[in-house]
Amino acid sequence: MSEIYDITIIGGGPAGMFAGFYSGLRGAKVQIIESLSQLGGQVSALYPEKYIHDVAGFMGIKATDLIDHLQKQVEQLPIDIRLNEIVTNLSQQKSDFEITTNRGNYQSKAVIVATGVGAFSPRRLAVEGADKLENKHVFYTIPDPERFRDKTVLIAGGGDSAIDTALMLEKVAKHVYLMHRRSQFRGMEHSVKLLERSTVELLTPYLLKQIELADDQLLLTMKEVKGEHLLQKQVDDVVVNYGFISNNKTIRQWDIQPEQQHRMFTVDRQMKTNVPLVYAIGDGVDYDGKLDLIATAFAEGPMAVSAIMKELYPDRRGPLHSTSMEL
Ligand SMILES: Cc1cc2nc3c(=O)[nH]c(=O)nc-3n(C[C@H](O)[C@H](O)[C@H](O)COP(=O)(O)OP(=O)(O)OC[C@H]3O[C@@H](n4cnc5c(N)ncnc54)[C@H](O)[C@@H]3O)c2cc1C
Structure with missing residues (x-):
């Protein structure tokens, strides 16, 4: 002081x-x-x-x-x-x-x-243990895209910022998943078109249910919205774009x-x-x-x-x- x-x-x-x-x-x-x-x-x-x-x-x-x-x-x-x-x-x-x-x-x-x-x-992930992984494997903003170079990343969200983040990280990451609870994305038409043409793998309509950390990797379990199907993906990091x-x-x-x-x-x-x-x-x-x-x-x-x-x-x-x- x-x-x-x-x-x-x-x-x-x-x-x-x-x-x-x-x-x-x-x-x-x-x-x-x-x-x-x-x-x-x-x-x-x-x-x-x-x-x-x-x-x-x-x-x-x-x-x-x-x-x-x-x-x-x-x-x-x-x-x-x-x-x-x-x-x-x-x-x-x-x-x-x-x-x-x-x-x-x-x-x-x-x-x-x-x-x-x-x-x-930021509106945070309501998944047990996500708070302990914050800024280590779970991010709400992107300080530097280079942080995700050659990583497998899952982006959660369906609005403009989720799409922009996915398209931005596609350029540096090894693989990008975009998970959204609806089958339609709320982003601007132009961004949605770019997304459809990109290599970003869309996972819809799913919600994240569980995150487990093992050997510095995350095992994510997602559940189909209004369904029972469970999906599992192994990733390095999760970026959450659920708004503020x-x-x-x-x-x-x-x-x-x-x-x-x-x-x-x-x-x-x-x-x-x-x-x-x-x-x-x-x-x-x-x-x-x-x-x-x-x-x-x-x-x-x-x-x-x-x-x-x-x-x-x-x-x-x-x-x-x-x-x-x-x-
Ligand atoms: C969808 C939308 C569209 C809009 N379009 C227009 C437009 O076309 N033209 C226009 O002129 N205006 C527009 N506005 C309004 C405009 O954005 C606001 O008038 C403007 O942002 C007000 O600025 P501000 O700095 O007073 O407040 P804010 O933008 O609300 O910023 C306040 C900041 O203070 C921080 N803060 C609050 N409490 C604390 C605390 N305790 N400690 C530390 N930080 C704190 C917050 O995190 C925030 O970043 C729009 C608003 C919305 C929601």
Whole structure:
């Protein structure tokens, strides 16, 4: 706990990412804490392949591309990004805040809560023993496709991300199975066509019932949905793409509880909550006329950051326009 941040942003969705960048632009010492292994919030987790048509400057941009641009922007500046960390408590320590996560404690002079619809986590396999194999043989995200080079991999799921994962791993893995509980895939038509032409072996309609580890290999037992047939496959790894769930439970357990209405943080026109130096932005806030849009989230970040910088450093005159700065 040696460093004290000026601003800690809780949540790495579009609101938190742009607020993080803007904090860095204003010379603040800033960190972004995100519960998932990736930035991008709902955009990355819920609709990565969709085109967004109402972000200024783009006729239409694929959701993943928008997050890639934001990430590159954030990476230009010395901003600490903490992934796989869920903020479990926010408390006051003398004049600073203490932010507690599943991995550690941090101190910060001000906080921007950008938690959107809640902390995302992957929907996990409901199979006994799968938790003990997590990140060893059972994966919910792909950190690096090379990890699966020359391996036999089973992907579980039937949506776009399951199909994309299968097609991506087909290029490096020895063999890829795609198991889905329905015979039809929910992915986009183009992706389903690519899948049909690929070497990916489809196992439908099956559900995983048992995983056994022996000699560093997994013996998987699958059961036919609405049938009795059992199928067994030996694989190296399983990648699960069952989507994400979000929850606000951890936020409700924080010591500091900014005022909320219908589980939305109440903020003033500068995005201030009723707790001094705690601000809130993005989908998790409510005010008269609030729109749950990326464009709105982008605007709320600079408002919160500018107000915080004025409170923390009243003598520092911040530039209003980025055109008067050199990056
Ligand atoms: C299907 C769909 C389509 C959409 N299409 C559009 C569109 O076309 N145009 C548009 O403008 N908007 C669209 N939206 C809305 C847009 O995605 C949201 O307005 C935007 O994602 C809000 O950003 P955010 O950063 O406030 O919240 P989120 O995107 O929800 O991000 C919040 C982040 O905070 C993290 N978090 C929460 N709690 C914690 C915690 N305790 N510790 C650590 N991390 C935490 C979460 O894991 C998450 O990553 C769409 C939404 C959906 C679901």
